[in-house]
Amino acid sequence: MTAPSSPAAPSDPVGAVLRRLSAALAVLGGLLLAGGAVLTVVSVTGRYLFSAPISGDVELVELAAGAAVAAFLPYCQVRGGNVIVDFFTAATSARARIRIDALHGLVFAFCAGLVAWQMALGGIDTYASNDETMVLGVPVWISYVVMVPAFGLLCLVCLHGAAIRLRHGVEPAGTAGATAE
Amino acid sequence: MTGIELGLAVFAGMLALMALRMPIGVAMMVAGGGGFALIVGWTPLIAQLKSSAYYLFSSYSLTVIPLFLLMGQFATKSGLSRGLFGAANAWLGHRPGGIAMAAIGGCGLFGAICGSSLATAATMGQVALPELKRYHYSGALATGSLAAGGTLGILIPPSVILVIYAILTEQNIAKMFLAAFIPGILAAFGYLAAIAIYVRLYPEEGPAGPEHPLSEKLRSLIDIWPAMLIFTLVIGGIYTGVFTPTEAAAFGAAGTGLLAVAKERMGWQGLKECLLGAAEASAMIFLILFGAELFNGFLALTRMPDLLAELIGGSGLPPLMVLVAMLVLYLALGCVMDSLSMILLTIPIFFPVIMALDFGLTPEGTAIWFGVIALVVVEVGLITPPVGMNVFIINSMARDVPMLESFRGVLPFLISDGVRVVLLIAFPSITLWLVGFLG
Numbered sequence: 377m378t379a380p381s382s383p384a385a386p387s388d389p390v391g392a393v394l395r396r397l398s399a400a401l402a403v404l405g406g407l408l409l410a411g412g413a414v415l416t417v418v419s420v421t422g423r424y425l426f427s428a429p430i431s432g433d434v435e436l437v438e439l440a441a442g443a444a445v446a447a448f449l450p451y452c453q454v455r456g457g458n459v460i461v462d463f464f465t466a467a468t469s470a471r472a473r474i475r476i477d478a479l480h481g482l483v484f485a486f487c488a489g490l491v492a493w494q495m496a497l498g499g500i501d502t503y504a505s506n507d508e509t510m511v512l513g514v515p516v517w518i519s520y521v522v523m524v525p526a527f528g529l530l531c532l533v534c535l536h537g538a539a540i541r542l543r544h545g546v547e548p549a550g551t552a553g554a555t556a557e
Numbered sequence: 558m559t560g561i562e563l564g565l566a567v568f569a570g571m572l573a574l575m576a577l578r579m580p581i582g583v584a585m586m587v588a589g590g591g592g593f594a595l596i597v598g599w600t601p602l603i604a605q606l607k608s609s610a611y612y613l614f615s616s617y618s619l620t621v622i623p624l625f626l627l628m629g630q631f632a633t634k635s636g637l638s639r640g641l642f643g644a645a646n647a648w649l650g651h652r653p654g655g656i657a658m659a660a661i662g663g664c665g666l667f668g669a670i671c672g673s674s675l676a677t678a679a680t681m682g683q684v685a686l687p688e689l690k691r692y693h694y695s696g697a698l699a700t701g702s703l704a705a706g707g708t709l710g711i712l713i714p715p716s717v718i719l720v721i722y723a724i725l726t727e728q729n730i731a732k733m734f735l736a737a738f739i740p741g742i743l744a745a746f747g748y749l750a751a752i753a754i755y756v757r758l759y760p761e762e763g764p765a766g767p768e769h770p771l772s773e774k775l776r777s778l779i780d781i782w783p784a785m786l787i788f789t790l791v792i793g794g795i796y797t798g799v800f801t802p803t804e805a806a807a808f809g810a811a812g813t814g815l816l817a818v819a820k821e822r823m824g825w826q827g828l829k830e831c832l833l834g835a836a837e838a839s840a841m842i843f844l845i846l847f848g849a850e851l852f853n854g855f856l857a858l859t860r861m862p863d864l865l866a867e868l869i870g871g872s873g874l875p876p877l878m879v880l881v882a883m884l885v886l887y888l889a890l891g892c893v894m895d896s897l898s899m900i901l902l903t904i905p906i907f908f909p910v911i912m913a914l915d916f917g918l919t920p921e922g923t924a925i926w927f928g929v930i931a932l933v934v935v936e937v938g939l940i941t942p943p944v945g946m947n948v949f950i951i952n953s954m955a956r957d958v959p960m961l962e963s964f965r966g967v968l969p970f971l972i973s974d975g976v977r978v979v980l981l982i983a984f985p986s987i988t989l990w991l992v993g994f995l996g
Contacts, residue, residue, distance in 0.1 A: 399833065402832070402833055402836040402837075402840075403829055403832050403833065403836075405832075405836060406627075406829075406831075406832025406833065406835060406836055407832065409623050409624070409627060409832075409835070410627065410810070410814070410832065412620070412624075412807070413624055413627065413806075413807040413810045413811050413814075414807075414811060416803070416804050416807035416808075417807055417808055417811045420800065420804050420807075420808070424799075434617055437617070437620060437803065437807075438615045438616070438617050438620060439615060441614070441615065441620040441623055441624070442611065442614035442615025442616075442620075443614075443615075444623060444836075444839075445614040445623060445839055445840070445843045446610065446614055447836075448623075448836035448837070448839050448840035448843070449840045449843070449844065451833065451836050451837060451840065452836065452837045452840030452841055452844070453840075455837055457837045457838075457840065457841050458580040458581075458582060458583075458840075458841055458844055459580065459581050459582070459841060459845065459895050459897075459898060460575075460578045460579070460580050460581065461575050461576055461578065461581070461893050461894055462578060462944075463576075463892070463893040463943060463944060464576040464577070464893070465576075465577065465578050473578065476577060476578050477578060480578060480579045480580065480583065483579065483583060483587060484580065484583045487583060487586050487587070487590075490603070490606060491606050491610055494603060494604075494606035494607045495606070495607060495608075495610060495611070497607055498606075498607030498608045498611070501607065502608075516611075519611060519615060520611065523610060523611060523614070527610070
């Protein structure tokens with residue numbers, strides 16, 4: 377279910393920047409996730425062998441993994457990794473499918489933008505009210521510092537994808553395939 | 558409009574959006590958010606968005622998902638698949654159809670450290686396809702057995718979909734994994750039997766490989782111990798309660814990551830590929846989870862699931878008939894949709910209905926039993942046309958095999974699946990025995 381081979385896309389510097397940013401953010405999120413795994417391993421080993429767990433390991437892993445997941449979203453959209461049902465539209469022309477996908481891209485951009493905007497407000501709330509984690513007292517807003525830009529970037533990626541589809545009638549570069557498990 | 562009417566209307570609208578190629582997670586968001594706003598207004602919806610993503614993504618019970626996906630990515634890079642296939646081949650390869658059997662065995666072993674079907678099929682395909690070709694296996698049998706073998710990845714714990722089912726229905730993940738264990742083994746043996754019968758009918762499609770001497774058989778076991786050690790640590794740790802599932806997944810990711818570095822000299826480039834692979838798969842799942850949370854919030858407001866459960870529970874329909882109807886619906890949905898979306902879409906509605914019916918089991922037993930059967934049936938969609946993703950991925954790796962051949966090759970395994978589903982429904986103890994024995 378690979379993307380139909382499309383004519384070479386016109387040069388697209390904005391897209392290149394968005395793709396790089398998304399990949400970089402995803403790698404950063406991946407490192408946060410892997411860091412959370414290492415922290416957990418160290419803490420659990422400490423707990424069983426030396427009765428000395430790292431205090432607050434659970435909340436650190438929660439913060440890291442949560443930020444990581446948000447950081448993954450733009451990359452998945454760049455790669456066209458979000459699941460769609462393409463069974464009922466398989467018979468339509470490639471042109472029509474690209475138009476439909478552009479429309480959905482705009483809807484997705486609206487949703488992501490709305491979440492980014494509201495989460496920015498939510499983040500300011502948690503900053504103002506000094507929300508902290510239970511054990512270590514880590515300020516919760518640091519998680520929003522990753523999540524808000526991630527949703528913002530997701531919004532931009534969707535908008536850009538829709539623009540390329542509408543203006544040039546092709547899939548944006550970097551799209552690997554439309555369906556995944 | 559009553560709650561149930563609004564619920565049905567929004568549900569139908571959402572399905573229409575999905576059929577029109579809207580990403581499934583986005584369709585759930587739009588329908589769920591829209592429906593929610595129609596009932597309680599836009600202001601509460603918007604206000605909820607301030608923190609809903611934070612609470613969902615940072616929830617400890619869901620953290621296990623990206624960690625299991627990272628573990629699977631490292632496992633594919635660890636070179637373990639070669640050893641696992643080699644060991645299965647040393648023990649099974651000399652039988653008629655033996656190389657295909659080894660592919661199934663390899664998939665089953667790999668499934669014990671990987672919670673995803675596609676990754677299992679693709680990884681084992683890389684190792685097994687050249688061997689199958691070398692011994693002149695037919696394209697149908699070669700690709701069919703790998704596509705079917707891939708489904709063992711999600712049946713044999715760890716399993717991402719079982720984790721999600723457990724969270725949705727508030728079941729214990731350790732018990733769900735225990736319950737899936739025997740059905741998973743049964744699936745592997747069912748597939749081996751399917752191959753044995755198939756090559757008896759068509760011997761030229763799957764000739765026997767060479768006999769391996771006992772010394773080689775024993776030596777091959779050395780290659781599988783790292784994988785078995787990780788499996789024992791991760792799954793054993795969850796079963797015995799030494800680890801929470803999240804901790805176990807962290808150990809699994811660290812263990813497979815170390816193996817990838819030690820055995821395959823994974824460097825920064827390889828690590829980056831693993832992180833990006835886990836990123837894409839995690840984001841795909843969490844977007845749907847995010848949409849599903851909004852949608853389920855809306856469904857709860859309409860009280861549709863409860864009303865439907867009361868209606869069907871009080872209707873006097875035979876419970877078995879209701880169950881079979883649901884499974885048939887899964888098979889139909891599986892033709893157009895991926896397994897995770899199906900589970901997230903249907904469980905909030907089906908689960909209360911199932912729990913309102915009397916199958917002669919305890920409530921917990923019913924929940925676990927239904928989860929395993931639903932998982933098995935949903936996975937069948939991965940190997941049936943028109944969107945059998947496992948078949949597509951294996952077929953794309955074996956370029957000389959026509960797609961139709963691959964779908965024909967899957968047929969014996971589908972029959973085996975059918976037999977197994979009937980067995981699981983008829984004998985709930987297959988699923989529940991181990992839970993009762995160890996739980």
